[in-house]
Amino acid sequence: MKKIALFIITLILFVSCEDNPVGSLSDKAMVELEKWKSLGINNYSITQQRIANFTGSDKYVRVYVSNNVITDIRDSSGTTSIPSENWKWYKSVDQLFDILIDTKNTRPSYYDVLYHDTYHYPAVLSLGPGTAKQSEAYTFLTIELFTNK
Numbered sequence: 001m002k003k004i005a006l007f008i009i010t011l012i013l014f015v016s017c018e019d020n021p022v023g024s025l026s027d028k029a030m031v032e033l034e035k036w037k038s039l040g041i042n043n044y045s046i047t048q049q050r051i052a053n054f055t056g057s058d059k060y061v062r063v064y065v066s067n068n069v070i071t072d073i074r075d076s077s078g079t080t081s082i083p084s085e086n087w088k089w090y091k092s093v094d095q096l097f098d099i100l101i102d103t104k105n106t107r108p109s110y111y112d113v114l115y116h117d118t119y120h121y122p123a124v125l126s127l128g129p130g131t132a133k134q135s136e137a138y139t140f141l142t143i144e145l146f147t148n149k
Helices: 004-018 021-040 084-089 095-100
Strands: 046-052 058-068 071-077 111-115 124-127 138-147
Touching: 021 095, 021 111, 084 124, 095 124, 095 138
Parallel strands: none
Antiparallel strands: 046 058, 046 138, 058 071, 111 124, 124 138
8 A cells, every 4th residue: 555655646746846737838849940941941741741631641642842832742653643632731840849849828638749860850740639720639640751952
């Protein structure tokens, strides 16, 4: 019984040390964003999958970005264009950072993010539902980045 009580007290103290875990997620995103920006990559393509509640979310696509703006989205082979009305489901690296930084406001019920070791972009971003602004859970997997400097 003493071990259980000690465990619970330790757990409470550990959890209370992190006053605002979502805030620290946002702060970490700002640090990683600065690292990404310092690389000067504005023109690139990424292979990305968004797992969410919409048709076709299980497929990888190729997102083409020029001057930090999405200019085209194609299937993973790069041959078939994705209709522009479906572009809203995919994000550029800057838009992924925007989502992370905005977690201070959206307050997701859960989150997980892994940054790419070399390029510092969010390679895996998973968020649970939060406020009305972000009412569904979703995951972005970004598996490749090709720079066009």
